[in-house]
Every structure is written in structure tokens, then in C-alpha cells.
Amino acid sequence: MKKALETWKKEKYDRALKEHACGVQAFTTVSGRKIKELYTPQDISNLDHDRDLGFPGEYPYTRGVHPTMYRGRLWTMRQFSGFGAAEDTNNRYKYLLAQGQTGLSVAFHLPTLMGMDSDHPMARGEVGKCGVAIDSLADMEVLFNGIPLDKITTSMTINPPAAVLWAMYIAVAEKQGVSPKVISGTIQNDMLKEFIAQKTFIFPPRPSMKLIVDTFEFGAKEVPRWNTISISGYHIREAGATAIQELAFTLRDGIEYVAWALERGLDVDEFAPRLSFFFNAHNDFFEEVAKFRAARKIWAEVMRKRFKAKNPRSWWLRFHTQTSGVSLMSQQPYNNVVRVALQGLAAVLGGTQSLHTNSLDETYALPSEAAVTIALRTQQIIAHESGVVNAIDPLGGSYFVERLTEDMEREALAMIKKIDEMGGMVKAIELGFPQKEIGDSAYWYQKAVEQKEKIIVGVNAFAMEHEPISTLEIDESVARHQLARLRTIKKTRNAGSVRNGLRDLKRAAADEENLMPHLIRCVKAYATLGEIIDSLKEVYGEYQEPIWF
């Protein structure tokens, strides 16, 4: 085999390539990984079927966490959505559910993401712009009005104030007569990737980690069907990371959370089954599929061997995927539909549990209803027309994909080891390590595009003028509406309950108690998000990022 391959390469391939050199010379992935001309059984000579792949639903889960995968149940089609006031977003949710979407995913506006009320001076110009404005439980009640929380699962992209928004969700469910034991969904609640990549932070890393472990502890006992974290590579990739950096940093973040929870004295099998993940589906099709497969295998081994988890559910890496926002182009925006379809297909072939497909207009604004409908239809076409759901892990066994999976696993493990040696991810972040690695990759990629080593259709090749597209506009009337509701709440609530709630919250934070019961009490008294976060800032302080580039 080896000899025959060498002969083929020399006498057939190299000779033919000289005659047909087509201009694409590098043959690298979007992450700069070199790809060979041909993969053969030789490339997977180390692969042991039972040890490295196993059957779907069996350790190490390389081929999928469920034995039936999409034959049993399709992935959840979950479009990330939120804009304007709670009423606007509530209408969009009802529209999406009517169109066949199967779960909700809340996008909050930036003041909420930063733990500020809509009347904060820094909120000027931001209210309702890149998500829905939520200041208090009153807004949250409107957001989920008429949506049965015992039937619909909800994912909330919220990080520094995740515990507060979760408390609001629990309170809304209770008002609908739905017990916390029944509700299901996810809070993103992943602060490590915020310090690394997305930069939405309030408190310093250590108290941030404390709050997250509070949610693990509370969730395991009181909200058992809730995913208390979505350990996210998405934003790491968007910030410029390569596929390997996304994979390694995300899994090392996961290890850090588990380590901190064990430090608190939690039992690994109590909280680990509720850890979930969130990855990016970028342009390079096979590299992405391999990344998802490698992620499942590494996590299963980490949980079983490193952390001695015994419950197989603790070994599962369940993940949500979003197609890559940075890969969308403002030039010839309809081309984005095609990019999204390919990326969504990679996520499905990688075995994702839920999927958000981006809308074609997102380089300009939040998606219009027409654009988000095409994005959802793209998922439905993959699910119902393409046939890719019929067989489980259909790319398994491909010489190329198996070899890529193995290479990515090895490289990610080396990076994980490097961060272990630095003393863990919190330490690495304090040293600026992942931030600098990502910054370097982002700059490398930009230069590769400008030197046309990487071709982007419609940008550095095949460029042409395009007609402007119509996009969603959110004007300042949303802010007026929101500020009016905030004023009403502050006037009509029981000021004494708010004061006492916040006082006890601060004391509990100082005493290092689990804050979840206090947060639920505060939100039920209609204390605002800003009031709650300001109280906690008094105890925890605020994070200042070192300025560098």
C-alpha cells in the first residue's frame, strides 16, 4: 500500500498537477491547517474502532451522544432572537414557533448583558438595539406571555448577570404555575470565554467563577432539567481563533468549571450531566465536522479519566451550534444564505443537538423577519430534504475525516496540557495567554485575506456592486417605552421588600453563601437588574481589562 501510494503520488499526481496547476496553491483550511492531496487506510492505521469511535450513544461518543441521533429526534431548531421591547420579541417568538421552530433563544440588549438598567447613562442609544430590553421581572413576564414554559425550552445568552436572569425565568414559570423541577433550557453563564473573547464582563474572574458554581449547585437540587452553563467556543472562534484554539480553549474552560465545582465540594455526577457546550460552525467543512467529533471524544475521556465521573451522562458533550457570524459578508449579502447552508450542514454532520443558522442580513443589523425565515428554512431543508439525517455520523470511517479528528484531538490535548501547566484557565487569562493567541490568529487571517491567500467570494474575488437590502430598524421610541415601564415599576413595587432583599443579598455575597435563593427573592420583589448588580459590585468589585493590542 505504502509503496503503491508513493508511486501514484510521484508518477500520476505530481505530474498531473504540474500540467493542471489551477491557482489554489496552499491547500490549507481556514485555520491554516495543511491538507494532503489524498487520504488512505494508511492515515488511520492507528484507529481502533472500539476504542476511538465506539457506537453512537456509547463511550467515547465520537459518533454521537445518542444511540438514535436524528432518527430518534432532530436537532432543536433554535434561532437566537431578541430586539426592541419585550412585546416586540414576544411577537417574534410566537411567529417563529408558528413557523416550526422548536425552542426559544433569547438575545438581550447590551445594557441587560452588562447588568445595567435602561436608564443608565451608558445605555443611551443601546436600548432594544441588539437584543430585547429586560430591566426587571415585569419585562420578563411580557417576554414569555402566552408561551407555556412547561412545554418550550429556552436558551438565554447571558453571562455576568446570568444568575439574575435565570432567577427571573424561574419566577415567571412559577407565575404560570410551572414548577422549577419541570422547566428546561440553558443559561450561557460562561464567564471564562467572556474574559478570553467576547469581553462582556462585570466582576473579576474569581467572583465570576463563584457565581457560576452557585448556579451549578442550585440547579442540581432545584432545577434539575436546566443546563446551568453553555461552555462556549463560539465567541472564541468569532474573535479570531483557529479551529484548534476554539476546541482547546473551550474544553479547557470546561475543565476549569468542573475543577472549581469540585473545589466547592460538589459531586461531579450531580452537576456534570447539566454542563452543555456551544460551538461555531465556520467555513471549512471537514475541519468543522472533525472538530465536533474530536470534542465529544476528548470530553468523554476527560470526564471519565481525569474527573472520575461515573454517570455516563457526565461523559456526554452535548452542544449547540451557531453558524459563523464573522464569515458573513456585507458585499453581495444573498451569498450568505449559501455560506450558512454549508456551515449548518457541517454542524449536523458533526452531530449537534441544536442549531442556530444566521440570517443573510446580519452584517448590517439584527435579522428582518424575511431573513430569519430563510435561515430557519435552511435548517428545515437540511433536515427534511437532504437525506443527511438518515444514517448516523455518515462521515465516520472516512479516511480524511477520521485522520482530521485524530489530529485535532492530539493538538487540542497538547494545548490543554499547556494551560494545565500554567495553573489552569483563570491563571492563563490573568496572564493574557488565550487573548494574545486569538489576537495573533485574527491578524494572521486578515493578512491572508488581503494577500488573497484566502479567497472570500464577493470581497477579494468576484466583486461587484449590489443593491442595498432592507434591514430591521429599531428607533428610539423603544427606549421611551422601556423607560416608562421602568419608572412605573419603581413607583408601584414595595420599596421595603426591595431594600431588604438587596441588603440580604449583599450580606450573603460577603458571607460567600449561595446567592440563588436571594436573587429569586429580589427579582420577585421587582428589584431591577441594575440594582441587583450594583449591590453585588459593592462586594465583588469590577474587572478592568488591561489595554493592549
Added chain:
Amino acid sequence: MPVKKIRVLIAKPGLDGHDRGAKVICRALRDAGMEVIYSGLRRTPEEIVQAAIQEDVDVIGLSILSGAHTVLFPKIIRLLKDHEAGDIVVLAGGIIPERDIPKMKKIGIAEIFLPGSSTQDIIRWIEDRIGRDKSRRKK
């Protein structure tokens, strides 16, 4: 007489923390020989204008992806004029809907670079606009 370098402040107004674009621009301008100051995240219009004046920059590059440009850009331009610093050239980049571009240019944003822009185009634009004046300037 040595040529004075073009000085640029890259600033992040608004609440979003997306700094990939801003940092790539910082590095590209620095590699092109400019003096680059980066503001860090979530700066108010007042902080940005003050930094620009204190650092005596020729250009401010505003990077924003939150949608708050409609409120924050006019405020930054107004504050610059109030501080008699209206000669500083202000550029912007990020997520800016096409319909907002004429409005932003009308209030005094000199140019807007959308996603997909080349750093080389931005460098050339700045050099064309500032370079020639710069060699004639004081010191």
C-alpha cells in the same frame, strides 16, 4: 527634518465588547508606521474626545457593533467641535446599516468601513487624507 508620524486613536464607544476588528486595525496601522493608541472597551463620548485631544491625534477610528452609533457618533462629533478639535478626522467601522451611512457622513464622519474592508484600503485612505498635510504641520 524627520517626518512626524500620523497619530491615530482607535476607540470603542458603546457597550459591545467585540474588539477583534479594532485590534486588527490597531496592528495594521502600527505596522504601516502610524502611532496607534487604543482606548479599550466601552468608552463614553467624553472619554474618547478627551483622549483624542490629550494624545494630539490626527485621526479617530470608531469601532462599534452595537447599533448605538446613531446616538453616540453625533455626540462625539459635537464634543470635538465644542473642544475646538473639529479638525480631527473621524472614521468609523463595524455593523452600520447602509441607510445610516449618508446620515453619519452628513454629521461629519469622514468615512465608514464596513465588514470585508481591507486594512490596506484604510491605511491608504488615512495616508491620502492626512499624509500630505502632515509633512507641512508644525514641528
